[in-house]
Amino acid sequence: MAVRTSASGKVLASLIPGDGIGPECVASATRIIEAAGVKIEWEHCEAGEGVFKKGIPSGVPQETIDSIGRTRLVFKGPLGTPIGYGEKSANVTLRKLFETYANIRPVRELPGIPTPYAGRNIDLVVVRENVEDLYAGIEHMQTPEVAQCLKLISRKGCEKIVRVAFELARAEGRRKVACASKSNIMKMTEGMLKRTFEAVAKEYPDIESSHVIIDNCAHQLVKKPEQFDVIVTTNMNGDIISDLTSALIGGLGFAPSANLGNEVAIFEAVHGSAPKYAGKNVINPTAVILTGVLMLRHIGQLEAAQKIEHAVLATLEEGKVKTGDVVGYDKCTSTSAYTDEIIKNLGKRSAKFQVRDYKPIRLPELPAGPGFVKARSVRIAGFDYFCQSFLLPDRLGPTVERAIEGSPVKLKMISNRGTKVYPSAGAITDCNDQYRCRLMARDPGADLSDSDIIDVLQRLGSTVRWMHLEKLQEIDGEAGFTKAQGED
Ligand code: NAP
Numbered sequence: 001m002a003v004r005t006s007a008s009g010k011v012l013a014s015l016i017p018g019d020g021i022g023p024e025c026v027a028s029a030t031r032i033i034e035a036a037g038v039k040i041e042w043e044h045c046e047a048g049e050g051v052f053k054k055g056i057p058s059g060v061p062q063e064t065i066d067s068i069g070r071t072r073l074v075f076k077g078p079l080g081t082p083i084g085y086g087e088k089s090a091n092v093t094l095r096k097l098f099e100t101y102a103n104i105r106p107v108r109e110l111p112g113i114p115t116p117y118a119g120r121n122i123d124l125v126v127v128r129e130n131v132e133d134l135y136a137g138i139e140h141m142q143t144p145e146v147a148q149c150l151k152l153i154s155r156k157g158c159e160k161i162v163r164v165a166f167e168l169a170r171a172e173g174r175r176k177v178a179c180a181s182k183s184n185i186m187k188m189t190e191g192m193l194k195r196t197f198e199a200v201a202k203e204y205p206d207i208e209s210s211h212v213i214i215d216n217c218a219h220q221l222v223k224k225p226e227q228f229d230v231i232v233t234t235n236m237n238g239d240i241i242s243d244l245t246s247a248l249i250g251g252l253g254f255a256p257s258a259n260l261g262n263e264v265a266i267f268e269a270v271h272g273s274a275p276k277y278a279g280k281n282v283i284n285p286t287a288v289i290l291t292g293v294l295m296l297r298h299i300g301q302l303e304a305a306q307k308i309e310h311a312v313l314a315t316l317e318e319g320k321v322k323t324g325d326v327v328g329y330d331k332c333t334s335t336s337a338y339t340d341e342i343i344k345n346l347g348k349r350s351a352k353f354q355v356r357d358y359k360p361i362r363l364p365e366l367p368a369g370p371g372f373v374k375a376r377s378v379r380i381a382g383f384d385y386f387c388q389s390f391l392l393p394d395r396l397g398p399t400v401e402r403a404i405e406g407s408p409v410k411l412k413m414i415s416n417r418g419t420k421v422y423p424s425a426g427a428i429t430d431c432n433d434q435y436r437c438r439l440m441a442r443d444p445g446a447d448l449s450d451s452d453i454i455d456v457l458q459r460l461g462s463t464v465r466w467m468h469l470e471k472l473q474e475i476d477g478e479a480g481f482t483k484a485q486g487e488d
Pocket of ligand 1: 079
């Protein structure tokens with residue numbers, strides 16, 4: 001990412017103070033950044049609660065989008081999504097609008113922060129895919145009874161995030177990258193990350209690579225977190241385990257985060273707006289200060305980044321000032337006094353805690369636009385007919401079979417929430433009104449045309465109400481769809 005500068009040579013950055021505790025944390029961090037001698041020109045922008053309340057449903061006004069388009073660099077506080085305004089998080093909107101596909105969430109044991117893990121030298125980074133997965137938020141009510149959320153995972157998205165994880169490991173002198181996925185259950189989507197990881201890992205023989213199932217990863221993180229170095233994972237898994245990893249080192253008050261894209265980078269802490277602490281000058285700003293360190297490193301201001309990181313470590317080690325999440329909010333140092341102490345300590349170093357040597361991360365440059373993977377052949381072997389019916393499976397099955405008699409397809413099976421219920425194999429399934437009928441070409445090698453499918457819709461649609469169709473594709477001879485539970 002090329003750094004944009006003002007006419008006077010200062011680094012340009014868009015500054016979004018955010019909601020709740022955001023403005024206090026951001027003010028603390030920007031004071032420290034400026035005191036460390038960084039020449040930076042902030043473009044002050046708005047997003048979040050105030051913007052929703054002005055009637056802008058995205059929570060992000062055009063002026064903010066324009067500013068980010070100019071600066072390509074954002075430092076922000078957390079944004080709240082007020083109940084009753086808008087339906088999308090303004091944070092997610094910002095991350096997605098600017099394709100910041102890599103969410104970097106480092107956690108490291110800090111001096112003087114008592115946790116059950118103190119002394120075990122936790123120092124790991126969660127690299128979370130940031131724009132795909134269930135967080136694309138593509139949701140529908142399939143029937144009044146059943147809601148659906150589409151989990152979209154692309155090969156290019158996987159390749160980008162996996163490469164970032166390996167590049168980050170190299171840039172930070174780390175030795176291991178673990179891919180955490182639920183590929184044992186979701187073979188197409190989560191499996192895409194695992195397969196891509198295994199392919200890309202071959203290009204990084206200097207880095208040890210392994211795979212861990214995400215639920216075991218959560219278990220291992222609580223049991224023996226020091227075994228991890230870099231963990232790469234999908235969006236929702238990463239969101240959850242990075243809150244978990246924050247807790248290992250003292251909580252969200254200490255957990256920084258960066259959203260990196262090839263064009264734009266957005267720096268914000270892991271935590272949210274914690275409204276109950278807003279405006280009280282008691283909140284722990286460390287996460288946002290360390291987020292500032294990540295930003296400075298990203299823009300190549302490595303010396304200033306080191307200086308601030310050393311000052312934070314030295315301040316915590318001295319133990320003269322204590323944050324509310326550590327000692328309780330009735331006896332803590334105020335946010336502003338804590339900030340003053342760090343500024344006083346700029347130039348000091350911790351006696352015991354080292355700061356890593358960092359190099360800038362080399363972000364992957366993959367071809368833009370569609371067509372990253374091109375198939376040699378695609379055949380439509382059938383289609384899944386998602387429908388609403390109040391019949392039980394033993395009546396629905398024959399009804400569907402009668403309606404499609406003489407059509408190019410036959411009924412292979414019916415499932416209810418992924419479990420095969422027709423033909424019955426004796427499963428005990430509490431069915432609801434949304435079924436999937438798997439209709440396969442009668443001729444097993446046939447490639448169904450759209451007019452074949454429309455013919456079936458016309459025959460079946462008047463009997464069993466459909467709301468969604470999914471073509472069953474064979475891509476390069478491989479099934480591009482999974483079986484239902486219990487389907488042979
Ligand atoms: P949250 O704001 O992160 O707060 C959850 C809890 O974490 C707080 O109650 C507090 O724990 C602790 N905490 C958070 N920040 C802290 C800090 N700087 N220092 C010390 N402790 C801190 O999560 P939430 O309550 O679920 O969400 C509140 C709002 O923030 C929601 O509107 C949500 O959508 C939004 N949010 C925004 C972002 C973002 O902008 N990136 C991220 C997450 C959530 P104790 O109660 O134990 O003291």
